Amino acid sequence: MGVGIRVENLNAWYGKTQALQDINLNVQANHATALIGPSGCGKSTFIRCLNRMHETTPEARVEGKVKIGEHDAYDGTSATKLRRRIGMVFQKPNPFPTMSIYENVAAGLKLNGYHDRKHLDEVVEKSLVSSALWEEVKDSIHKKSGASLSGGQQQRLCIARALAVEPEVLLMDEPCSALDPISTGKIEELIFELKAQYTIVIVTHNMQQAARVAEYTGFFLLGRLIEYGKTEKIFTNPSDKRTEDYITGRFG
Amino acid sequence: MANHALFRPQMTGPQPVAGEKIKRQDSPLLNASDGVFADRVFAWAILACAVIVLAILVLIVWQLVSRSQLSWHAFGWKFFWGQDWDPVNDHYGALPFVYGTLVSSLLALIIAIPLAVGVGVFTTEMCPRWLRGPLSFTTELLAAIPSVIYGLWAIFVLVPILRSYVQPFLAKTLGWTGLFEGPPYGIGMLAAGIILAIMIIPIISSITREVLAVVPQHQREAALALGATRWEMIRIGVLRNARAGIVGGIILGLGRALGETMAVTMVIGNRPEIAKSLFAPGYTMASVLANEFSEAAGDLYLSALIEIGLALFLVTIIVNALARFLVWSVTRGQPARARA
Numbered sequence: 001m002g003v004g005i006r007v008e009n010l011n012a013w014y015g016k017t018q019a020l021q022d023i024n025l026n027v028q029a030n031h032a033t034a035l036i037g038p039s040g041c042g043k044s045t046f047i048r049c050l051n052r053m054h055e056t057t058p059e060a061r062v063e064g065k066v067k068i069g070e071h072d073a074y075d076g077t078s079a080t081k082l083r084r085r086i087g088m089v090f091q092k093p094n095p096f097p098t099m100s101i102y103e104n105v106a107a108g109l110k111l112n113g114y115h116d117r118k119h120l121d122e123v124v125e126k127s128l129v130s131s132a133l134w135e136e137v138k139d140s141i142h143k144k145s146g147a148s149l150s151g152g153q154q155q156r157l158c159i160a161r162a163l164a165v166e167p168e169v170l171l172m173d174e175p176c177s178a179l180d181p182i183s184t185g186k187i188e189e190l191i192f193e194l195k196a197q198y199t200i201v202i203v204t205h206n207m208q209q210a211a212r213v214a215e216y217t218g219f220f221l222l223g224r225l226i227e228y229g230k231t232e233k234i235f236t237n238p239s240d241k242r243t244e245d246y247i248t249g250r251f252g
Numbered sequence: 253m254a255n256h257a258l259f260r261p262q263m264t265g266p267q268p269v270a271g272e273k274i275k276r277q278d279s280p281l282l283n284a285s286d287g288v289f290a291d292r293v294f295a296w297a298i299l300a301c302a303v304i305v306l307a308i309l310v311l312i313v314w315q316l317v318s319r320s321q322l323s324w325h326a327f328g329w330k331f332f333w334g335q336d337w338d339p340v341n342d343h344y345g346a347l348p349f350v351y352g353t354l355v356s357s358l359l360a361l362i363i364a365i366p367l368a369v370g371v372g373v374f375t376t377e378m379c380p381r382w383l384r385g386p387l388s389f390t391t392e393l394l395a396a397i398p399s400v401i402y403g404l405w406a407i408f409v410l411v412p413i414l415r416s417y418v419q420p421f422l423a424k425t426l427g428w429t430g431l432f433e434g435p436p437y438g439i440g441m442l443a444a445g446i447i448l449a450i451m452i453i454p455i456i457s458s459i460t461r462e463v464l465a466v467v468p469q470h471q472r473e474a475a476l477a478l479g480a481t482r483w484e485m486i487r488i489g490v491l492r493n494a495r496a497g498i499v500g501g502i503i504l505g506l507g508r509a510l511g512e513t514m515a516v517t518m519v520i521g522n523r524p525e526i527a528k529s530l531f532a533p534g535y536t537m538a539s540v541l542a543n544e545f546s547e548a549a550g551d552l553y554l555s556a557l558i559e560i561g562l563a564l565f566l567v568t569i570i571v572n573a574l575a576r577f578l579v580w581s582v583t584r585g586q587p588a589r590a591r592a
Contacts, residue, residue: 051477053473053476053477056472056473056476058381080479080480080481081479082479083476083477083478083479084478084479086477087477088477090470090473090474090477092470094468094470094471094473094474095474096471096474096475096488096489096492096493097493098492098493098495099488099492107475107478107488108478108479111478111479111480111484111488112479158474161474161478162477162478165478165479
């Protein structure tokens with residue numbers, strides 16, 4: 001089951017440039033939360049702070065508090081442990097090209113020290129089923145490489161790979177921006193089903209997508225969280241003028 | 253979802269500007285020559301370049317084959333299995349040289365691969381930025397040292413160290429394997445393997461560095477986001493993706509090791525015998541050619557040396573073909589972009 005996320009006074013920098021300023025946000029467990037905003041507004045940086053991927057960028061720095069469930073993400077323990085509880089799907093599908101479909105999905109489990117063949121078989125099938133890819137690839141999971149799939153299939157493979165370790169939170173950084181409308185539709189359906197079991201945070205440029213899949217929406221602008229609330233409210237009756245301007249297409 | 257709170261601002265597109273009319277002119281390029289002739293000349297010229305390279309190769313093979321006929325008729329296939337190299341009685345067998353070349357190169361690879369790949373991984377993945385430039389520059393500088401200098405260095409520095417410290421230690425700890433026994437001369441197969449390793453490290457490590465640098469960042473992030481440690485990230489997100497390129501670098505290094513003449517000749521001991529121990533002196537194909545070609549009296553002697561040249565050529569081709577097959581077999585079924 002998913003857990004909630006509490007973010008308090010989060011600041012992030014790339015070198016001397018401040019990318020996030022005083023973000024405070026509560027993400028509800030087992031719901032989908034969408035983050036929207038123009039390019040460069042900090043929404044990707046924000047979700048990269050949640051699983052501490054931000055600090056892998058040279059000269060990047062974070063201050064503030066992030067709680068994943070009861071666990072403090074920045075309490076000095078290893079980022080590796082934290083990332084094993086949080087799945088992440090990137091903008092560009094990035095399966096491991098030298099691994100088969102099976103190995104791709106099993107990669108996270110193997111990192112966690114699971115090598116029991118039967119257990120792996122089960123988890124791989126389950127993950128591919130829940131990422132709605134199983135039917136399309138079940139005959140060739142050992143034969144085909146992860147890179148031989150189509151773009152949309154690759155992205156679902158990446159979702160399966162993230163789900164295989166049974167994370168509590170699933171972060172998605174513009175997961176559909178490299179995909180065609182049909183693949184996008186499939187991924188959105190998938191998000192809809194997955195949010196029953198996982199807490200999902202999705203960054204998107206596509207406002208309709210945010211409206212379709214998410215119960216909560218946050219609007220970022222210039223490194224600040226301008227407005228956060230129920231998706232319906234954000235899109236129909238935003239309380240901030242800047243949010244209104246953005247969602248009506250007046251800028252961005 | 254309906255947006256009732258909003259109104260659309262009036263927006264007009266670009267408007268025509270009043271002023272001078274632009275006159276239409278024929279493009280000056282329409283009158284230029286279409287370049288078909290030049291294109292054809294270029295095509296022939298580059299075809300000639302390609303053909304010349306092939307022709308040189310064919311000439312070399314033909315020369316080696318035709319001039320080794322005498323030895324071929326005298327010994328046949330036995331030339332390659334014979335262990336005797338006896339110019340006095342005009343009896344020649346090339347096996348000790350083939351053995352020496354293969355063993356010294358293999359030894360060089362065993363020593364060089366982990367070191368070179370380690371250097372490559374360190375410079376791309378872990379090295380602080382300010383150290384990256386100097387480090388790769390110095391590794392590449394190793395490749396620019398003439399091989400006779402390597403030979404001299406080996407004789408004056410490496411061999412004494414081997415003789416007084418390394419070989420006694422190896423004999424004591426690993427002597428039971430039979431690979432490290434006999435008197436520690438310093439000079440011998442081990443010295444040749446080590447000097448070859450030092451010479452091929454820059455080749456392998458610079459190619460490794462380059463193929464690692466083109467592994468897309470998103471592969472590293474994919475591994476990290478799964479909770480990989482830095483080493484696991486390098487293993488599954490970087491090395492795995494670059495392995496075809498790394499093997500390519502190893503092949504280039506191997507090619508250099510097989511053909512290297514000067515430095516090896518100076519330290520291998522130049523004795524045409526097959527010994528199990530790596531301390532024993534040996535001989536390579538390239539070294540025997542360099543040492544004996546100028547003093548080869550007698551047609552059969554000369555012909556035998558040329559046949560060794562042919563054998564070296566064949567061994568190099570076979571090793572390269574095997575290595576290429578290896579690359580092909582690990583990259584099969586992958587899209588081209590994964591092939592670094």
